[in-house]
Amino acid sequence: MMKTIKTQVAIIGAGPSGLLLGQLLHKQGIQNIIVERVTGDYVLGRIRAGILEQGFADLVREAGVSENMDKFGDVHEGFEIAVGDERIRINMAGLTGGKTVVCYGQVDITKDLMDARAEAGLETLYEVESTELHDVDSETPSVTFIQNGEPVTIKCDYIAGCDGFHGVSRQTIPETLRTEHERVYPFGWLGLLSDTPPVSPELIYCKTPRGFALASMRSETRSRYYLQVPLTDKVEDWSDDKFWTELKKRLPADAASKLVTGPSIEKSIAPLRSFVCEPMQYGNLFLVGDAAHIVPPTGAKGLNLAASDVATLYKILTKVYETGDKRYLQQYSEIALRRVWHGERFSWWMSNMLHDYGNVQVGDMTKETFTRFMESELSYYTGTEEGRKVIAQQYVGLPYEELSDY
Template sequence: MKTIKTQVAIIGAGPSGLLLGQLLHKQGIDNIIIERVTGDYVLGRIRAGILEQGFVDLVREAGVAERMDAEGHVHEGVVISVNGQDHRINLKELTGGDVVVCYGQVEITRDLMEARAAAGLETLYEASEVQPHDVKSDSPYVTFSHAGEEFRLECDYIAGCDGFHGVSRQTIPAEIRTEHERVYPFGWLGLLADTPPCHEELIYAKSERGFALASQRSATRSRYYIQVPLTDKVEDWSDEAFWDELKKRLPPEAAANMVTGPSLEKSIAPLRSFVCEPMQYGNLFLVGDAAHIVPPTGAKGLNLAASDVATLYKILTRVYKQGDKDCTSQYSEIALRRVWHGERFSWWMTNMLHNFGEEIGGNGLDGQTFTRFMESELDYFLNHENGRRVIAEQYVGLPYEDPK
């Protein structure tokens, strides 16, 4: 077995692992990234593209913002439409200047990959049998196979950025972990097309037919979603059927402006809320989807991963710059505080904007009563400035918390 050494071992070369690696590198902290699949496979994942102000600032701090700043679309507002009536949430005005940026997760990942390669930093793709060891000790290590060789990666700390199905969370003993989960009784059917967006800002639409979302990846590429039963299959939906249903759910002006075209990709994503507590076990830290999943309503998934990265990066910088090893014990508490805020916001937005019918599940309410409560929520939060401010402040992202 070949032994290699680094200061921080990062499991997972998605955007959170790459961003953490780049930020640590900027501080002179050695790191090696281990990834199960190929770089092309990572880039092939079709994901979200709404970046909170804090995430945008973090990308700039990492020194990889050139293309984001040139090509990203700044959104100063977002539209919530209820049965064809539009309500614009003026993010910039209601938050005192904060906005969100539309720039695809694939593009962020590509920028980070290129920056890492340019800096000559090590990323080992197609690593198999990855397993952390002795994470409660001062000498943790990771074993894995790569290019026909067995490796032992010795390190000071391990960052588990390997997603919901990764090995990192499972390394924490089951009796130590508490896992909270809410599975929703519907999914999102998504379609990606090389067509111009139907609106300059995102539209979240609630109608009697169900939820819909009009979003964008660029001035020439759009991403649309509609709520569908979990029993539906992608093959049940032709492109024509999707476009027809989407137009019926969006506000009339947006539907009239829509340019349709052949799908580049179509898929159905189930929705769940999930949190693992704690997010730290010894010198192993869970980051992003390894610790938490949110429904995509509210665009918090990638942004919560970024706030985890910010917290861990600041803590590890203090460890190596100031010798303060004790500050690592703050990670889980700080990260989870923001995670739960994001989980609650995503759950709340999902409840308000989707049709549940009688499948409320766990709320202790019949479908009709739950629907009336959500109608009241929408009426208050969309028609009163203080309510719109609550949405705006959480949509652009709550401030990052520094370790004490």
Template sequence: MKKIKTQVAIIGAGPSGLLLGQLLAKQGISNIILERVTGKYVLGRIRAGILEQGFADLVREAGVGEKMDREGVVHDGFEIAIDDKCTHIDLKELTGGSVVVCYGQVNITEDLMKAREEAGLTTYYEASEVTPLHVKSASPAITFKHNGEEYHLDCDYIAGCDGFHGVSRQTIPEEKRTEHERIYPFGWLGLMSDTPPVSDELIYCKNKHGFALASMRSATRSRYYLQVPLTDKVEDWSDDDFWDELKKRLPAKAAKNLITGSSIEKSIAPLRSFICEPMQYGRLFLVGDAAHIVPPTGAKGLNLAASDVATLYKILTKVYKEDDKACIEQYSEIALRRVWHGERFSWWMSNMLHNFGKVENQDLDGNTFERFMESELSYYLSSENGRKVIAEQYVGLPYEEVK
């Protein structure tokens, strides 16, 4: 067995693991990343790309923001369209200057991979049988296999950035964690095409046909989503079927601008709200999807992962720069405060903007539930204070300082 050592072992080479590794390296903190699949496979995961102000600033702090600043599209606002009535949420005006940046998750990941490679930092792709050990002790370790050889990695801390199905959360004994979950009765059918977007800003749409989202990756690449039943399969939807249904859900002014074309990617994602408490067990820290999942309606998934990274990065910097080991106990408490805010906002947006039909396990029939949601959304959209609440949550709450 080959023995290696580092200060921080990171499980997972998605954007959160790569960003954490880059930030730590900037502080002279050694780290090794283990990833179960190839780098090419990681880049093949199509994900959203709305970056909160705090996330964009964190990417710049990591020294990887040049391409994002050059190619990312800054959004000062977005629209919520109920039938044909459109309400503009002016992020910049309502929040005092904060905006979001549209820059694909794949692009962020690619930029971070390139920066890590250029810096000569170690990543083991296609690492199998990854097993965290002794995480409650002062000397945690990870065993894994790579290219047929067995490895034993000694480290001071472990960051579990390996997603919902990864090994990190399962390392915490079941009786030591509490998991909260809600499965939504629909999914999002997403289509990407090399066509100009219908609008310069995102449009969240709701009418009798269901929810739709019109977004973009660039001035020439569009990304659209439709609410569909969980029983639907991608094969059920031809490109023509998708475009026809999208036209029914877009407000008239956007539908007139719709340019259709062949899909370059099409998939269905189920919607789930999930939180694991605590997000820390000994010297193992859960980051991003390993600890929490949000429905994509509020654009919080990647951004909550980034806030986890920001908190853990600050804590580990204090540990190594100030020899302050007591601060590590703050991680779960600080991270979860922001996670619960993001989860609530994503849940709220999902409830407001989707058609639920029959609502199970509630003392309301579907029609009454829908009317309640319509009334609440109308209240928020018609009030400047209500729009301000939406805007502040959308651009992201400030990162909490580590004491």
């Protein structure tokens, strides 16, 4: 016998975007249930970046889950771009009228949201199998899955697909009705997490003839470093000693002299891609975050674009339930995609300027021509106040767009 549950919004995926959406909807009195195919511990085991735009941080505060972020998060007013040993600081606060970003790990924000959801007594169903979405283009959408061997149906008004690039939500939209844009980059990022003090209190993006590197932090005692590597490399190819040796060669000399090394807590290689699915909605199904778009991590936009999707969808659903006017639903994809494409372009642009493409031809340009273009781009944008302002404005995040009233 199939178990049936009724709610207003079914959220597929218990990552940070699904949890944040659920918390914001709860604050507005909108019922929601989250379903997740893996365990909560597995979700928390995903090591991800933790640079939160000011808009995202404000959204967490609006959700009432900011206590730890405000207490332990590290506010960054700037970051550096290093070209060889030359270090150029992008003064975000000074160039944007005081806007900043918060360094607070994705694992930490996810745990805070999980704890808040549990404290509020909201339902999250973990370890569900065979999830399917039904009748999403009708007034009676539903979600079916199996949990503990028992078939379950959730009947709802709306479905939020927060289940990532490989999830079921995007695949529910018929292929004939969606357009997918993709670019796969010819390199990946090898990341290492260690309980060592960071080499700098602010992030350093490094462009070198040996390839890109990034020095970032999780706290005053925990660091996260990245190296550009070929897609053919495997984690097993990189011992801790090999990683630290190569990182020192790519950091500016004065930063390398301060580098504290130690055993890795985690190492992984992430391929880089740009991906956008249009539209981001189909009937009463709305795609959120990685289900609809992927960006290279160079611009720190992945989690932040998911947050802006959440902000838009939560405001739309609040309006619909407050007014009964479903025309607001039509705005979601258009508003979300405008900000997504800005984030995609910025991440693509930063990736092109800072990485070494080796012998790979980019478009119809020779390697030498592309290299010259990118050197000129980087020189102008880091060498002029106008250029640095462009970088700073986009790094701290563009404003969230407001809904149009009817």
